[in-house]
Amino acid sequence: MDGGAGPIFPPIRRMSTASTDTYGLADYIRSLEAILDRRPSDRVIIREVSQATKRLCATDRWLEERFRVGSPDAYNRHLLHRDPRNRFIVLSLVWMPGQMTPVHDHSCWGVMGIVSGSLEEVGYERLDDGSRPGYAELAEGRGSDVGRGSVAYLLPPHEEIHRIGNTSAGQSISLHVYGRDLDEVNVFDPVSGVVSPMRIKYYSPECGHQPFVI
Numbered sequence: 666m667d668g669g670a671g672p673i674f675p676p677i678r679r680m681s682t683a684s685t686d687t688y689g690l691a692d693y694i695r696s697l698e699a700i701l702d703r704r705p706s707d708r709v710i711i712r713e714v715s716q717a718t719k720r721l722c723a724t725d726r727w728l729e730e731r732f733r734v735g736s737p738d739a740y741n742r743h744l745l746h747r748d749p750r751n752r753f754i755v756l757s758l759v760w761m762p763g764q765m766t767p768v769h770d771h772s773c774w775g776v777m778g779i780v781s782g783s784l785e786e787v788g789y790e791r792l793d794d795g796s797r798p799g800y801a802e803l804a805e806g807r808g809s810d811v812g813r814g815s816v817a818y819l820l821p822p823h824e825e826i827h828r829i830g831n832t833s834a835g836q837s838i839s840l841h842v843y844g845r846d847l848d849e850v851n852v853f854d855p856v857s858g859v860v861s862p863m864r865i866k867y868y869s870p871e872c873g874h875q876p877f878v879i
């Protein structure tokens with residue numbers, strides 16, 4: 666059903682431990698480009714990007730300090746790479762204890778890996794048929810802890826509504842890849858059913874921590 670050839674990654678030098686693997690962010694971006702060059706289905710993309718994400722996140726040494734800066738105000742987003750062909754973006758997100766997203770979607774595929782610490786992800790199932798504008802009836806699924814070595818993914822149309830938060834006692838850093846040049850998501854109020862658009866902002870030390878919208 667998935668079709669397509671196998672993943673095109675450089676061979677892993679040691680399978681028993683990733684500590685000597687020199688696979689870094691530039692390698693990871695090349696892996697993503699190679700996957701998307703084949704124009705596979707979203708399901709294949711998720712599977713192969715997840716493999717690459719696990720490999721990258723086996724260590725954290727590839728992430729520069731400037732992309733590890735958090736904020737007491739809200740979880741911080743750092744744009745690491747934007748595909749010149751607008752097929753994907755790569756972000757690091759820095760979460761202080763207690764920081765979390767609202768319930769939201771992305772309208773694209775996505776993969777999240779953990780660079781350090783851990784996060785909780787809760788998925789939501791949409792129960793209504795989507796015919797009523799600005800409204801959604803959701804059922805909350807079970808939360809799962811995502812830690813080093815595991816990934817979470819988004820796969821429209823049925824697996825893309827979720828919330829993520831740092832329920833641990835320490836700072837956590839995650840790596841996110843999205844299948845479009847994300848500038849807006851839908852935010853869901855699971856109690857009232859109200860759905861509202863929200864502009865996505867990215868923060869970067871290179872921009873003096875001023876938010877900018879893509």
Ligand SMILES: [Fe+2]
Binds near residue numbers: 769770771827829
């Ligand atoms: Fe998300």
